[in-house]
Amino acid sequence: MTEVVVTGLGATTPLGGDVASTWEGLVAGRSGVVALTEEWAQELPSRIAAQLVVDPSEVLPRVRLRRLDRSEQIALIASQQAWDDAGLSDDLDKERLGVVFGSGIGGALTLLEQDDILEEKGPRRVSPFTVPMLMPNGPAAVVGLEFGAQAGVHAPTSACATSAEAISWAADMIRAGRADVAVAGGSEAVIGGLPMAGFASMKAMSTRNDEPERASRPWDADRDGFVMGEGAGALVLERREHAEARGARIYAVVAGSGLTSDGFDIVQPDPECNGGGRAMRAAIRQAGIDRKDVGHVNAHATSTPVGDMAEIKGVKREIGEHPVLTGTKSMTGHLLGGAGAVESIATIMALVEGVIPPTINLENPDPELDLDVAANEARKVDLVAAMNTGFGFGGHNAAILFTKP
Amino acid sequence: MAELSRDEIREGLADILEEVAGVNPDDVADGKSFTEDLDVDSLAMVEVVVAAEEKFGVKIPDDEVANLKTVGDAVSYIEKG
Numbered sequence: 001m002t003e004v005v006v007t008g009l010g011a012t013t014p015l016g017g018d019v020a021s022t023w024e025g026l027v028a029g030r031s032g033v034v035a036l037t038e039e040w041a042q043e044l045p046s047r048i049a050a051q052l053v054v055d056p057s058e059v060l061p062r063v064r065l066r067r068l069d070r071s072e073q074i075a076l077i078a079s080q081q082a083w084d085d086a087g088l089s090d091d092l093d094k095e096r097l098g099v100v101f102g103s104g105i106g107g108a109l110t111l112l113e114q115d116d117i118l119e120e121k122g123p124r125r126v127s128p129f130t131v132p133m134l135m136p137n138g139p140a141a142v143v144g145l146e147f148g149a150q151a152g153v154h155a156p157t158s159a160c161a162t163s164a165e166a167i168s169w170a171a172d173m174i175r176a177g178r179a180d181v182a183v184a185g186g187s188e189a190v191i192g193g194l195p196m197a198g199f200a201s202m203k204a205m206s207t208r209n210d211e212p213e214r215a216s217r218p219w220d221a222d223r224d225g226f227v228m229g230e231g232a233g234a235l236v237l238e239r240r241e242h243a244e245a246r247g248a249r250i251y252a253v254v255a256g257s258g259l260t261s262d263g264f265d266i267v268q269p270d271p272e273c274n275g276g277g278r279a280m281r282a283a284i285r286q287a288g289i290d291r292k293d294v295g296h297v298n299a300h301a302t303s304t305p306v307g308d309m310a311e312i313k314g315v316k317r318e319i320g321e322h323p324v325l326t327g328t329k330s331m332t333g334h335l336l337g338g339a340g341a342v343e344s345i346a347t348i349m350a351l352v353e354g355v356i357p358p359t360i361n362l363e364n365p366d367p368e369l370d371l372d373v374a375a376n377e378a379r380k381v382d383l384v385a386a387m388n389t390g391f392g393f394g395g396h397n398a399a400i401l402f403t404k405p
Numbered sequence: 406m407a408e409l410s411r412d413e414i415r416e417g418l419a420d421i422l423e424e425v426a427g428v429n430p431d432d433v434a435d436g437k438s439f440t441e442d443l444d445v446d447s448l449a450m451v452e453v454v455v456a457a458e459e460k461f462g463v464k465i466p467d468d469e470v471a472n473l474k475t476v477g478d479a480v481s482y483i484e485k486g
Contacts, residue, residue, distance in 0.1 A: 061427065062427065063425070063426060063427035066425065124455060125455055127452065128448040128449075128451040128452060129448060129452075
């Protein structure tokens, strides 16, 4: 069977403007969550967020910025890093290059901004770039255009499972023989009044406004919801023979992936994690490894009361009691559509470096937490295989299993 | 608005072109074609027109935009008011 490997990584996150600085922040246990001081945020129940530390305006030219939604800007930045990291160049056969890149919400802030212009100044003042900026396939399309991808550009949207799903689609695209190389990932940039008010109305967000750095606390007994984050991650996936032929560095193998759906509720996670568990099982089965070899799970762990503990049941049932878990959203906040890609990068780095980043703020573990979590300090562990999971509103479940090359 | 000279209109246009399309102001001259010489595509042209209407207090109807092929055409149209 075709083996799919990872040859390039890129990210821009609340911990750093690239993979190296993000990884350093993760291992150091640094929180990227800050108080929102802007006026628009002051009435919101949740007035904290994990914002990018390197603003896209520091990276992209001004005219480029004008024509791209923030989610597209960071998709482009992360993908360019991954492209360069993989050592790819323009002589690649573009008919064999694909892109699978998603966003959970897309250009919602562009929509709101242009709607204000429509109301205040009339239809002629609405930007001609409005539609390409707000369409949910925008980030995928922008990345595809940047590299001239012609094998297919796809945009999964499955809320917070989006970019884990994107990695799975991209691996499938290569396995199916449709591409030799695929840029996979996701981005999200919706730190704004309406999205945050909407999530808050669902009671999904932390309101620990006085202690931003302590607000995201997966598996802690005092967790009270997720913290909104913004960011993007991108991975270059490649057919192994193709990567080897050009002498590319191989970070990891995308050994297996599982995609399932709950059929349970539009927003509530299945408390037994049946669908999530089936995704984990499918990933292990496709990889053809013993589940005992899965030594680490970078869990979805958003810091919500129900979801965090449900996943524990899934991991125990499908993988066992041995994996060391972590919840890096404790530091990055919840990157929604960007989460799966950034956390898959963290999973791969853990595999490569033999270090599992901590789950910070795990001070008073939930009494039902009976698995080993790398709490508050990074953990050195030799790993053979590691999994990333992502679950999204709508009941979407994704599990991606990476192994050493 | 006070009457503007052709030079002043051209400078104002150059500012807009730089802002919305990244055109180097030094390249903005009467003989330059928006699409051929300055790489202003049709969507960017929409932005240029709207910004010019606002800046110079003129109306540039959509069917007129097709006739504005060069910077000089636009300067003349705005000059007429």
